[in-house]
Amino acid sequence: MVSDEKIVIVGAGPSGMEAALTLVKSGLHPIVIDAGARSGGQIYRRPPDTHRRSYTEIYGADAAKARHLHGAFDALGKTIDYRPNTRVWAAYEGALFLDGPSGRETLVYDKLILCTGATDRVFPIPGWEAPGCYSLAGAQIALKSQALALGGPIGFVGAGPLLWLVAWQHLWAGAQVAGVWCTAPLKNLAFALPWLALRPRLALRGAKQVVALWRAGVPIQFGARPRAVSVDGDGQVAGLQYSHGQETSEIPLQALALGWHLRSETQLSHLLGVPSVPRQHRPMIDGTGRSPVNGIYLAGDGVEILGADAARTGGRMAATALLNDLSRAQTVMAKMKSVLDRINHVRMRAFAKGLARAFPPPDYEHYRTLPETTVLCRCENVSLSAVRVASENWDCQDINRIKALTRAGMGRCQGRYCGATLTAIVASETGRAGSTIPEHRAQAPIYPLPIVAKDR
């Protein structure tokens, strides 16, 4: 049976690739839009063709999964309309606005699966705007895609699985790792163990990374508080000041990577009116990926940070929900797989809950001790004092209003990196939970557009 429905998938990471594979198996031919030059998304990011490193060298323990997924997606060939290097910069009721190699285009859809993934969750420390200070993901992308370590010695600060993974990947690649400063205390891990035990192999892999770093003599500190990034005469990163208990120390560095896990990329779902789960700041979907907005489905890290395996099951589940809504017949095998996916997804959500407990973002004390000159919004160079003045003078506790008053969140990243900080600051000043602060609202264009962009 041929469908007249125009189906679009945004994102060619694990969730988008699985969604496309599932739809093609049922005889549909989706359009797949992806900002990346090659499919794979974040975890299975592919280096340029000219690079000659093996799968094991690039993906380590995930090499087999990466090879399998890349191969299966490439084999789809002309059964899908795959458009790499193309960004959806706006969306409005049934239409996506694209900017790609052949210019700008408006793409009308009947059904849409958003698989937009995640970006780093970063929080400010004084001096973090200095050249040489990167996000964890930025450091990893340089390593994975270009085989490049950003500096030696390089230090790692933050909390979450990516902190250990990226530090370990640098060690493995031969970079000089100056230390890992985890802001979460070690005891958190013990409390999270019942949840982490639900995926023992993955938890063990993380533990092995910590042990490998420790055995290589890399200084490791749990419960550390980063105080400031020191800079040299040229304004470049020269060190990290941190405290642990009552002791304050400084370590010389050439580069620093920081991050506290990830945040979902929700701009498009916001623009399309997908509501958020109350007090959770994440798009609302049913158990299969169907949103309350007719014809829109979501999957992967763009809904909730559950990791690559859950992104794959999420992609299959969302595509299956779409097929059900189109009343497409499915094989018994596909139906059984779908049930297994849903069971697995519950387990992976519980595991993610454990990770969130083990590695929380900085506490309110972090913001209370920040100097007023600390830059909060790196794109627009907005300081903490500017945000405080705006919020006090206007008795303003809405981060969208603060954005209008200070320009924090109006720059290149459109609040992806400072939105969580503004929320945390308003929460810490008012003593409220961050989840009760209204979210940063998305505005189109969600990416900067080149001035030369022309309509096709």
Ligand SMILES: Cc1cc2nc3c(=O)[nH]c(=O)nc-3n(C[C@H](O)[C@H](O)[C@H](O)COP(=O)(O)OP(=O)(O)OC[C@H]3O[C@@H](n4cnc5c(N)ncnc54)[C@H](O)[C@@H]3O)c2cc1C
């Ligand atoms: C930088 C980074 C590195 C990571 N590294 C690891 C790792 O090494 N190991 C690990 O286990 N987990 C890692 N993670 C987490 C892991 O990548 C994710 O769990 C998994 O990739 C999620 O898959 P996904 O399909 O939901 O999203 P992603 O893999 O993030 O894919 C989303 C895709 O959507 C595209 N996209 C988003 N918005 C638009 C738009 N508006 N227009 C067009 N295209 C768009 C993006 O370019 C991207 O290709 C990493 C996450 C990040 C952010």
